[in-house]
Every structure is written in structure tokens, then in C-alpha cells.
Amino acid sequence: xxxxxxxxxxxxxxxxxxxxxxxxxxxxxxHHAAKDFxxxxxxxxxxxxxxxxxxxxxxxxxxxxxxGPNSELTVxxxxxxHSLQGQAQAHQGVVINMESLQGPKMHVYTGNNPYVDASGGxxxxxxxxxxxxxxxxPKSWTDYLHLTVGGTLSNAGVSGQAFRHGPQISNVHQMxxxxxxxxxxxxxxxxxxxxxxxxxGGLGQFGIITRAxxxxxxxxxxxxxxxxLYSDFTTFAADQERLIGAESxxxxxxxxxxxxxxxxxxxWRSSFNPQDPVQASQFHSDGRTLYCxxxxxxxxxxxxxALNEVSAWSPIFWFSLSKLLxxx
Ligand SMILES: Cc1cc2nc3c(=O)[nH]c(=O)nc-3n(C[C@H](O)[C@H](O)[C@H](O)COP(=O)(O)OP(=O)(O)OC[C@H]3O[C@@H](n4cnc5c(N)ncnc54)[C@H](O)[C@@H]3O)c2cc1C
Numbered sequence: 001x002x003x004x005x006x007x008x009x010x011x012x013x014x015x016x017x018x019x020x021x022x023x024x025x026x027x028x029x030x031h032h033a034a035k036d037f038x039x040x041x042x043x044x045x046x047x048x049x050x051x052x053x054x055x056x057x058x059x060x061x062x063x064x065x066x067x068g069p070n071s072e073l074t075v076x077x078x079x080x081x082h083s084l085q086g087q088a089q090a091h092q093g094v095v096i097n098m099e100s101l102q103g104p105k106m107h108v109y110t111g112n113n114p115y116v117d118a119s120g121g122x123x124x125x126x127x128x129x130x131x132x133x134x135x136x137x138p139k140s141w142t143d144y145l146h147l148t149v150g151g152t153l154s155n156a157g158v159s160g161q162a163f164r165h166g167p168q169i170s171n172v173h174q175m176x177x178x179x180x181x182x183x184x185x186x187x188x189x190x191x192x193x194x195x196x197x198x199x200x201g202g203l204g205q206f207g208i209i210t211r212a213x214x215x216x217x218x219x220x221x222x223x224x225x226x227x228x229l230y231s232d233f234t235t236f237a238a239d240q241e242r243l244i245g246a247e248s249x250x251x252x253x254x255x256x257x258x259x260x261x262x263x264x265x266x267x268w269r270s271s272f273n274p275q276d277p278v279q280a281s282q283f284h285s286d287g288r289t290l291y292c293x294x295x296x297x298x299x300x301x302x303x304x305x306a307l308n309e310v311s312a313w314s315p316i317f318w319f320s321l322s323k324l325l326x327x328x
Contacts, residue, residue, distance in 0.1 A: 016047055016094065019059055023052035023100060033095040038084030043091040046073070050100040054176065054184055054210045057096055061208070062182025064094065077208045079151025080123065082144075087203060088151070096208065098150050099123075104176075104211050108134045114216040115173055120150035120209035127214070137219035139165040143254070150209040156201055160252035160294060163244045168214075169200040176211035184210070220251075220298030228293045229258075236291035243295070252296035259289050 016025055026048045034044045051057050064073050074093035081088050089095065098121030106127065107117045114136050118127050124138070125145035131137050141159040142152055153175075157168025165171055174188035177199050185207075187196035198206035230236035240255045 016060070016063065019063055021049070021051065021053075021056040021059060023050045023056045025049050030095070033078060033081075033097070034089060035081065036084065036086060036088060037082040038086070040084065041086030041089060043086055043089040045076075045090045045095045046092045047094050049094055049096045051096060051098075052100065052102050054101070054103075054178065057101075057178045057208055057210060058182045058184050060094065060096070060182075061178055061180065065181045077120070077150055077154075077204050079121065079148030079154075080146055082147055082151065097121075098148055098208075101210065106130050108136065108216070110134055110136070116214050116216055117211060118149050118214060119211055120148065120153075122149050123147065124149065124152070131216055132219055135219055136216040138168070138171065139215050139217045140168045140171045142168070149212050149214070150204075153200055153209055153212060154202060154204045160254035160296065163253055164251070171215040172200060173213040173215060175199060175209050175213070177207035177209055179207045221300045222298075223251075224297045224299070226295045228295070230291040230293070231288060233291055236293065240293055243293070250295045251298045252294070254294045256292050256294070257289060258292055 017027070019025070027046070030045050030048050033048045034042045049056065049060055051060075061075060064071065064075060067073060072092070074090045075096065076088050076090040076093065077096045077098050078088040079098050098119075101119050101121040104117060104119055106119070106122060108131055109115050109117075114134075116127060116131055116136075116138070123146055124142060127149070128137060128141075128145060140157065140161045142157050143159050152168050153172060174186060174191070175196065176184060176186055177195060178184055179195070185192055185195060187193065187199070189196065195207060199209060228239075230239075236255065240253065243249050243253050
């Protein structure tokens with residue numbers, strides 16, 4: 001009899017209200033959780049959980065698991081909601097607002113193989129700030145840093161360091177994950193490795209990342225940053241391949257496509273040689289598809305000669321630029 005009552009009680013979504021959590025549930029103010037960066041899908045959840053602890057997440061998921069297969073209540077972790085297609089939304093389900101998770105506190109470990117332990121709801125920009133206090137930085141980044149650890153590790157996390165270090169998911173030593181049954185498990189290459197490999201790049205379908213151990217490297221003192229525009233895709237792709245394959249090359253190499261509809265060239269002039277404003281002003285690109293290589297070379301004050309290694313590539317830039325500067 002008791003069991004039947006419990007089952008009936010717990011299969012009712014409103015039973016979430018009875019859960020004892022350190023944070024809180026919101027059942028009324030849920031509209032913001034039905035939006036993301038893409039602004040294309042609006043899936044209204046039943047409730048939003050603002051967890052303070054990992055146990056809040058585990059308690060909630062365990063409760064939903066115990067509702068059994070007849071329950072249609074879905075769960076989605078929400079990082080910084082920069083998804084484009086509603087991936088962090090849960091129609092009439094529970095959205096877990098990962099940024100409110102307080103802990104585990106971020107901790108940087110120095111030494112020969114430095115790493116940082118960070119919460120799944122931590123923003124990469126805050127990780128970078130903390131690591132820089134120790135002269136360290138993550139090996140692999142995203143271009144845009146106002147994204148969460150859990151959000152990008154559920155995708156891949158790609159930027160200009162990926163050609164050397166792989167995407168962010170290749171630079172994680174271990175994670176703490178809340179599984180679909182509400183268990184809290186540690187996982188790594190060696191421990192619960194199926195879970196580890198499923199969760200990384202798993203689009204939030206295999207568990208919720210509550211902590212990740214992220215590989216670090218010494219942060220450079222200075223960086224030389226260069227952008228090169230191309231009008232010809234073949235030249236652009238060949239240069240990119242050449243730079244990626246070269247032994248002594250840049251530390252950051254990323255290529256992308258631009259459709260110049262907005263006079264954005266004004267923002268790009270800083271990429272040209274400041275001694276060459278005349279050539280830059282001859283640049284006609286309105287309405288054209290352009291290709292851009294974004295490159296950076298790291299160096300420390302005591303190795304300023306590394307700048308000369310960059311200069312060795314200048315023939316590529318000037319060749320490309322000279323092609324570009326020809327009017328279409
Ligand atoms: C302006 C902008 C710039 C971007 N720049 C880059 C870039 O440079 N490089 C790049 O690789 N990508 C980039 N992206 C894409 C971005 O990495 C992904 O959209 C990423 O998922 C967003 O992170 P988020 O914290 O906003 O996650 P959300 O959008 O909130 O969530 C994304 C997915 O991860 C799941 N999830 C969130 N947190 C967790 C967690 N703790 N555990 C398990 N699953 C979780 C969600 O349920 C959802 O499925 C960019 C997107 C935008 C809008």
C-alpha cells in the first residue's frame with residue numbers, strides 16, 4: 001500500500017515541489033529558460049532548478065528516474081544558453097540552471113602537468129582569469145569565452161588551438177557526472193571510461209557534467225595577432241594547410257568565411273600593416289565573400305626573437321594581400 005501511494009505521488013511532476021534541495025525550484029518564472037541564442041525555438045519548461053550543490057542535481061534526477069518510464073518529464077542542463085536550436089530547453093520538463101551551481105570551488109594545480117578543477121557551470125572567461133593568476137591558461141579554447149564548461153564539453157569546443165591540442169573535449173583529464181539515474185560518478189580514460197567518452201561531445205544526453213579537470217599550459221606574456229583576408233578560396237585553404245603542417249608555425253590558426261555586407265572592413269583594417277594605410281584604403285570588398293585566416297604567435301619577453309619566426313611567413317601574407325588588392 002505504501003509503495004503504491006509513493007509511486008502515485010512521485011509520478012506527479014508537482015512532486016518536485018516536495019524535494020529538499022539547497023538551491024530552489026522556480027515553477028512560475030520559467031519563460032527565460034524557453035529561449036536561447038538562436039531565438040528559433042521556445043519550449044516552455046515546467047520548472048527551473050537553481051542548484052546550489054551537486055546533490056541538488058542528483059536528488060532531482062534520481063526523483064525523476066524513480067517516476068518510472070510512464071513519466072514524460074524530460075531534463076535539460078542549461079549552461080549559458082548559447083545553443084541555436086533549443087538544445088538546452090526541456091518542453092514541460094525541468095531545466096537545470098548550471099550557472100547557479102556553487103561549487104566545487106575552482107582550483108588551479110600548478111606543477112609539471114598543470115590543470116584546473118572547475119564546476120560544469122563555470123564560464124571559460126572566469127577560468128581564464130583565475131588561471132592567469134598562476135601564469136597558466138587552458139590549452140584549448142573557444143573564440144568566445146562566455147560559454148560554460150558543461151556547454152562546450154557537451155559539444156566539442158573549437159578554436160584556433162585545436163589544430164595543435166585538439167578541441168576542448170580532448171583536453172579533459174576527468175569529470176564528475178550526474179547520470180540519468182541520479183548517481184554521482186567520477187569518470188576518466190581509466191575510470192568509467194564509457195561514461196567519460198559518451199559525455200564528452202554527448203550533447204547533454206548521457207549525464208550532467210558537474211566538474212571537469214582541464215589541462216593547462218603556461219600562458220604567454222605577449223601575443224602577435226594577425227588577420228589575413230583572401231578573396232580566393234583555393235589560396236586561402238592552401239595557406240591554412242601549409243601553416244598547420246609547418247614545423248615552426250603559429251600557436252593559433254583559424255580560418256573562416258565572411259560575407260561582407262556591412263562595411264565590416266573598417267573593423268579589419270587594423271589587420272593591415274599600419275605603415276600601409278594607402279593600400280588598405282584601396283581594398284574593395286562590399287558584397288563579396290571573403291576568407292580570413294586569423295593567426296597568433298605567442299612569445300615571452302625573454303624570447304622576443306620568436307617574432308622573427310613569424311616574419312618568415314610574411315611572403316604568404318603579402319602574396320595574398322597583393323591578390324586581394326586587385327579590384328574584382
Ligand atoms: C556567439 C557564439 C560564439 C560561439 N563561439 C564558439 C566557439 O568559438 N567555439 C565553439 O566550439 N563553439 C562556439 N559556439 C557554440 C557554443 O560552443 C555551443 O553552442 C555551446 O554549447 C554553448 O555553451 P553554453 O554554455 O551556452 O551551453 P548551452 O547552450 O546552455 O547548452 C549546450 C548543450 O550542452 C548541454 N549542457 C549544458 N551544460 C551541461 C552540463 N553541465 N552537462 C551536460 N550537458 C550540458 C545542454 O543541455 C545543451 O544540450 C558559439 C556560440 C555562440 C552563440
